[in-house]
Amino acid sequence: MSFKKIAGGMAFAMLTVCMMPNAHAELTIAYITNGNTNEGWTLINGGAKEAGKKAGVKFIELAAEKGELSKQLAIVEDMITRKVDAIAIAPVDSAGISPSVKRALAAGIPVVAIDTNITGVKITSYVATDNIKAANVQGNWASGQVKDGDKVIYVTGDQGQSTGQERKKGFIDALKAKHPHIKVLEVATTWDQTQAQNGVEAVLRANSDVKLIACAWDGGALGAVAAMKGAGIKPGQIKLAGFDGSPGGLDMMKEGWQQANAAQMLAKIGAVGVETAIAAAKKQKVEARIDTGAFLVLPSNVDKFAKDSGVAQFMKMK
Amino acid sequence: MKSLTRQEWYGALIAVLVLGILLSIASPYFLNSRNLSNILVQASVIALLAGGQTFVILTGGVDLAVGSLTALTGAVAGYMMIKLGINPYLAIGAAFAIGAAVGLFNGYLVAFVGIPSFIVTLGGLTLWRGLAYDATGGYDMSGLPAPFPFIGYGDLFGIIPMPIVVMVVFYVSMSFVLSSTKLGRYVYAIGSNEMGARQVGINVRWYKLGVYVVSGLCCALAAIVLIGRMDSSSGKIAQMFELDAIAAVILGGTSLFGGRGSIIGSLLGAILITMIRNGMNLLEISQFKQMMAIGAVVIIAVWIDVIRRKRLLRK
Numbered sequence: 036m037s038f039k040k041i042a043g044g045m046a047f048a049m050l051t052v053c054m055m056p057n058a059h060a061e062l063t064i065a066y067i068t069n070g071n072t073n074e075g076w077t078l079i080n081g082g083a084k085e086a087g088k089k090a091g092v093k094f095i096e097l098a099a100e101k102g103e104l105s106k107q108l109a110i111v112e113d114m115i116t117r118k119v120d121a122i123a124i125a126p127v128d129s130a131g132i133s134p135s136v137k138r139a140l141a142a143g144i145p146v147v148a149i150d151t152n153i154t155g156v157k158i159t160s161y162v163a164t165d166n167i168k169a170a171n172v173q174g175n176w177a178s179g180q181v182k183d184g185d186k187v188i189y190v191t192g193d194q195g196q197s198t199g200q201e202r203k204k205g206f207i208d209a210l211k212a213k214h215p216h217i218k219v220l221e222v223a224t225t226w227d228q229t230q231a232q233n234g235v236e237a238v239l240r241a242n243s244d245v246k247l248i249a250c251a252w253d254g255g256a257l258g259a260v261a262a263m264k265g266a267g268i269k270p271g272q273i274k275l276a277g278f279d280g281s282p283g284g285l286d287m288m289k290e291g292w293q294q295a296n297a298a299q300m301l302a303k304i305g306a307v308g309v310e311t312a313i314a315a316a317k318k319q320k321v322e323a324r325i326d327t328g329a330f331l332v333l334p335s336n337v338d339k340f341a342k343d344s345g346v347a348q349f350m351k352m353k
Numbered sequence: 354m355k356s357l358t359r360q361e362w363y364g365a366l367i368a369v370l371v372l373g374i375l376l377s378i379a380s381p382y383f384l385n386s387r388n389l390s391n392i393l394v395q396a397s398v399i400a401l402l403a404g405g406q407t408f409v410i411l412t413g414g415v416d417l418a419v420g421s422l423t424a425l426t427g428a429v430a431g432y433m434m435i436k437l438g439i440n441p442y443l444a445i446g447a448a449f450a451i452g453a454a455v456g457l458f459n460g461y462l463v464a465f466v467g468i469p470s471f472i473v474t475l476g477g478l479t480l481w482r483g484l485a486y487d488a489t490g491g492y493d494m495s496g497l498p499a500p501f502p503f504i505g506y507g508d509l510f511g512i513i514p515m516p517i518v519v520m521v522v523f524y525v526s527m528s529f530v531l532s533s534t535k536l537g538r539y540v541y542a543i544g545s546n547e548m549g550a551r552q553v554g555i556n557v558r559w560y561k562l563g564v565y566v567v568s569g570l571c572c573a574l575a576a577i578v579l580i581g582r583m584d585s586s587s588g589k590i591a592q593m594f595e596l597d598a599i600a601a602v603i604l605g606g607t608s609l610f611g612g613r614g615s616i617i618g619s620l621l622g623a624i625l626i627t628m629i630r631n632g633m634n635l636l637e638i639s640q641f642k643q644m645m646a647i648g649a650v651v652i653i654a655v656w657i658d659v660i661r662r663k664r665l666l667r668k
Contacts (some may be wrong), residue, residue, distance in 0.1 A: 097637070100640055112395070
């Protein structure tokens with residue numbers, strides 16, 4: 036290769052470097068997901084990406100392949116090496132990710148947890164739905180639908196997990212605040228739709244006077260609908276309150292089975308997570324716990340909510 | 354020098370160096386002591402699994418259950434320490450005992466009953482994973498007692514990360530076993546010509562049984578390092594690690610058809626796979642493209658092995 040060519044190549048390379056817009060002033064944010072590719076996570080990740088684009092930062096999105104914790108650990112380590120300015124992460128495992136998160140914090144990189152908290156280390160911020168408050172929204176709506184002394188079914192989530200415990204507590208506390216003598220018949224599940232269906236079937240058989248069913252998640256509501264169909268109950272005859280604002284949940288509402296849904300603001304969880312990480316990277320003060328809130332979806336606003344939240348793209352009935 | 358180029362692991366060494374140079378050019382974050390030490394730490398668990406896998410593949414078998422067995426030994430050890438409060442050294446002992454027992458089970462079915470190793474360990478892939486969840490009730494166990502934090506992310510003499518120390522000691526011992534013990538020499542003999550090995554009086558069955566026990570013990574060792582690194586354990590750890598472990602062995606120049614290969618190649622193979630992932634992370638390549646790349650690398654490695662074998666057969 037001649038000297039001219041080498042010199043020309045170098046000049047071209049320098050020109051390219053100069054033309055890069057503010058390569059040094061730009062912040063780099065690593066968004067590390069848990070590798071989940073379901074509808075909910077597609078919305079969260081979409082919100083995160085959008086927020087990164089809007090802020091004009093360099094946005095690196097990496098995922099733990101197959102939800103494998105050791106791969107997520109390696110990604111966090113690699114992002115410390117990559118000297119990113121902040122990390123926003125949806126941990127595969129609350130405890131297991133903490134050794135690498137400790138190192139990131141020690142290297143001066145702020146870490147924001149998204150949707151799932153990180154235990155064993157004090158992180159910069161945790162952005163997620165406050166389950167108790169969201170379930171309060173669900174319980175308040177339910178208390179307006181029934182009278183004191185009525186029978187209500189509550190389909191729980193896993194009671195060995197904080198999410199399941201908080202949703203149940205939030206719902207029952209809000210309901211009992213208005214109606215102290217209401218009878219709550221519990222159907223215990225471990226986030227399993229079939230358990231929900233079987234449980235609701237059994238309770239309905241023994242109690243024909245149930246007025247309302249509330250569920251800790253929309254999959255449970257799907258199970259409840261199946262049980263009601265089996266028992267020959269018509270849509271709306273027993274009121275049903277879902278939780279999540281999932282595509283399946285909103286479809287149930289459009290079919291007339293569900294009358295209310297405490298929806299999580301999924302895209303907002305991702306967006307606020309990344310915005311918080313950016314703020315922390317700019318050395319701004321951020322809250323240690325950020326609640327992205329819940330929205331009470333009703334038949335009157337379901338179409339607007341589905342469209343605004345992005346859930347509509349996954350629904351059967353648009 | 355000529356003898357060096359004939360070594361099976363030579364290709365892997367070249368690949369590591371070439372990839373290293375390419376990544377140094379492509380990313381300003383690749384070539385520094387911290388990242389290189391990171392790569393070795395990240396390679397350690399796969400390297401330990403690949404070490405045991407090398408023995409199995411040299412005999413012409415394959416162990417598809419190493420990821421699941423790592424999960425089983427790691428989950429049970431974690432459960433014993435966190436839920437039952439058992440002494441961590443006893444838990445480590447139990448992990449090795451389970452690894453050896455499953456190895457005996459696999460080895461018995463392959464060597465004495467005559468079921469192909471592919472089937473025994475494919476069944477094991479889901480059998481041991483299921484048992485890992487079942488035996489521990491699906492719980493996540495975190496905050497492991499000493500010596501796990503030290504094994505996982507401590508430094509020997511304050512500088513060398515412990516997973517690297519474990520990996521180096523392991524590979525030095527395994528090279529010795531493979532080059533200087535009966536087991537090592539017979540493994541090659543069985544892999545290249547099982548009938549011949551039997552005719553010269555080698556107890557093929559017992560040595561075949563032995564390699565599965567070695568692989569099982571390696572799973573337990575890998576699990577100990579892995580759960581230390583994560584400071585936690587559960588039945589869902591080490592998903593798909595068998596793919597990386599087998600890929601590391603094949604990339605290291607060991608033939609999938611048995612009889613040819615080296616232990617040092619597997620170490621290089623594990624480092625190579627980890628470098629690929631590390632490089633892709635630093636270059637911000639997305640999850641799906643990473644999965645495609647690793648799959649392609651595995652196919653190419655086996656392709657090269659097949660071509661090499663055909664050339665050897667022609668000679």
